[in-house]
Amino acid sequence: MKKVFLSALMLGLVFTSCGGDDDSDGDDGGQTCQNCPSVVVQGQTLPALEICEGENGNAFVMGTDTMVAYAQYIDGLELIGYSCN
Numbered sequence: 176m177k178k179v180f181l182s183a184l185m186l187g188l189v190f191t192s193c194g195g196d197d198d199s200d201g202d203d204g205g206q207t208c209q210n211c212p213s214v215v216v217q218g219q220t221l222p223a224l225e226i227c228e229g230e231n232g233n234a235f236v237m238g239t240d241t242m243v244a245y246a247q248y249i250d251g252l253e254l255i256g257y258s259c260n
Contacts, residue, residue, distance in 0.1 A: 206235075207245070211252055211259040226252070226259065 208227040213220055226249060227235045234241045234248030241248055249259050 206230075209249060209259040211257040214256045214258070216256050221255075221257070224252070224257070 206227040206229065208225055211224045211226060213223045215221070224236055226245070228245035229235045229240060231240070232244055234243050234245045243251075252259055
């Protein structure tokens with residue numbers, strides 16, 4: 176049950192962060208980024224993602240601040256099956 180809850184939480188976080196508005200200030204210069212190829216989780220194909228660390232230490236997905244610390248976000252993605260590098 177804990178694994179299902181964590182998976183649902185991370186899926187919601189991934190889809191929420193991807194659905195943000197596109198009026199970011201484009202602060203991707205010189206950032207640390209990781210590519211996470213698409214993955215199938217519980218029969219659902221999740222998209223490939225590029226996660227970048229913002230100046231504030233948060234993870235940015237497609238230019239949108241996820242409001243989650245970069246390392247924590249990467250760890251969460253890896254818990255649900257992504258292999259980020």
